[in-house]
Amino acid sequence: MRETIRVETRPTITEFFLTEQRRAPNATGVFTAVINDVRLACKRIAHAVGQGALAGTHGKAGSENVQGEAQMRLDVLADEIFVRTNEWGGNLAGLVSEEREAPYPIPKAYPRGRYLLVYDPLDGSSNIDVNVSVGSIFSVLRCPEGVNEPSAEDFLQPGTQQVAAGYAIYGPTTMLVLSLGRGTHGFTLDRSIGEFILTHPDMMIPAATREFAINASNERFWEAPVRRYVAECVQGKAGPRGADFNMRWIASLVAEVHRILVRGGLFMYPRDTKDPAKPGRLRLLYEANPMSMLIEQAGGAASTGRGRLLEVAPDSLHQRVPVILGSRDEVERIERYHRDHDAGIDPPSPPPLFHDRSLFMKA
Numbered sequence: 001m002r003e004t005i006r007v008e009t010r011p012t013i014t015e016f017f018l019t020e021q022r023r024a025p026n027a028t029g030v031f032t033a034v035i036n037d038v039r040l041a042c043k044r045i046a047h048a049v050g051q052g053a054l055a056g057t058h059g060k061a062g063s064e065n066v067q068g069e070a071q072m073r074l075d076v077l078a079d080e081i082f083v084r085t086n087e088w089g090g091n092l093a094g095l096v097s098e099e100r101e102a103p104y105p106i107p108k109a110y111p112r113g114r115y116l117l118v119y120d121p122l123d124g125s126s127n128i129d130v131n132v133s134v135g136s137i138f139s140v141l142r143c144p145e146g147v148n149e150p151s152a153e154d155f156l157q158p159g160t161q162q163v164a165a166g167y168a169i170y171g172p173t174t175m176l177v178l179s180l181g182r183g184t185h186g187f188t189l190d191r192s193i194g195e196f197i198l199t200h201p202d203m204m205i206p207a208a209t210r211e212f213a214i215n216a217s218n219e220r221f222w223e224a225p226v227r228r229y230v231a232e233c234v235q236g237k238a239g240p241r242g243a244d245f246n247m248r249w250i251a252s253l254v255a256e257v258h259r260i261l262v263r264g265g266l267f268m269y270p271r272d273t274k275d276p277a278k279p280g281r282l283r284l285l286y287e288a289n290p291m292s293m294l295i296e297q298a299g300g301a302a303s304t305g306r307g308r309l310l311e312v313a314p315d316s317l318h319q320r321v322p323v324i325l326g327s328r329d330e331v332e333r334i335e336r337y338h339r340d341h342d343a344g345i346d347p348p349s350p351p352p353l354f355h356d357r358s359l360f361m362k363a
Helices: 013-022 030-055 073-086 125-130 216-221 226-237 253-263 284-295 327-343
Strands: 060-064 071-072 093-099 117-121 134-142 164-170 174-179 184-190 195-200 211-213 247-249 266-270 299-305 323-326
Touching: 013 030, 013 184, 013 195, 030 073, 030 117, 030 134, 030 164, 030 226, 060 195, 060 266, 071 125, 071 184, 071 299, 073 093, 073 117, 073 125, 073 134, 093 164, 117 125, 117 284, 125 134, 134 253, 134 284, 164 253, 164 284, 174 195, 174 253, 184 266, 211 253, 216 226, 216 323, 226 327, 247 327, 253 284, 284 299
Parallel strands: 093 117, 211 247, 211 266
Antiparallel strands: 060 071, 117 134, 134 164, 164 174, 174 184, 184 195, 266 323, 299 323
């Protein structure tokens, strides 16, 4: 009698979607199709990023986006890939991109769908030429009932109304990390078969951490609660925290969040006084909301410092907000420091990170 050999294989992302779809008795498959199109766009961008200078896509495009930022050639290409991959399927009512001033209307030649797609086509693009990990961030919202031609106002929904969020990270391996509202899951692209495979199911962030990420060059612009928190971490075992901390900074939000989801940590791009006209650096719709959903679904927390990020009511497509996210205990500590500060009970001002000496001078 022939022996039965059982082959254990990890689920593909298609199997994962179908399993999730079967859990919803009224599912039609349209939402699954939306995420499938986003997946395809990310695979195409991954190929373009992987080609790098060989494809002539490095360097500046010679244009600026709506934020007034210089666009890289891959910024423009990635945005075009997102549009062309997602506009025709009949699943979306409209798209809005960090790179565009206004929503992109679905061409009249294509049918309209029930969902809205919000995305940052290539986060961290300033790192492209130095071969540091970059990524794409996306968020899926429901189009308001009865709306066929969504305006900007139809996209202004708080993060609590997202039906899905995720990012693709283009690094040593390409991964797609997403949440459909039931946990955060990571899929690795198997290039031999061209498919994403579930490799990181139910990602969870430890509540405590000894690692944080912040751009220390902005220290002089930070609010007192942030200066207090960072100074305590830098003091290490000799300070009030009684433990040594590691500081990280990649300048790529996707890479920062991915590290936190894999091993824990804290990311901060807080409100500061560098540009008083901007209450924060990161965009609420394209960056903060999708990342906050992923972080919360993995057991972490995401805050402005003074409240839950997912509850912020957007007032414009390109609204900026302070972002503090990661391990829950540390986020809650920083929120407590903000409450203390707002109540006028700050401790004495902490010393500068490196006191009166340069980082490179001997004590």
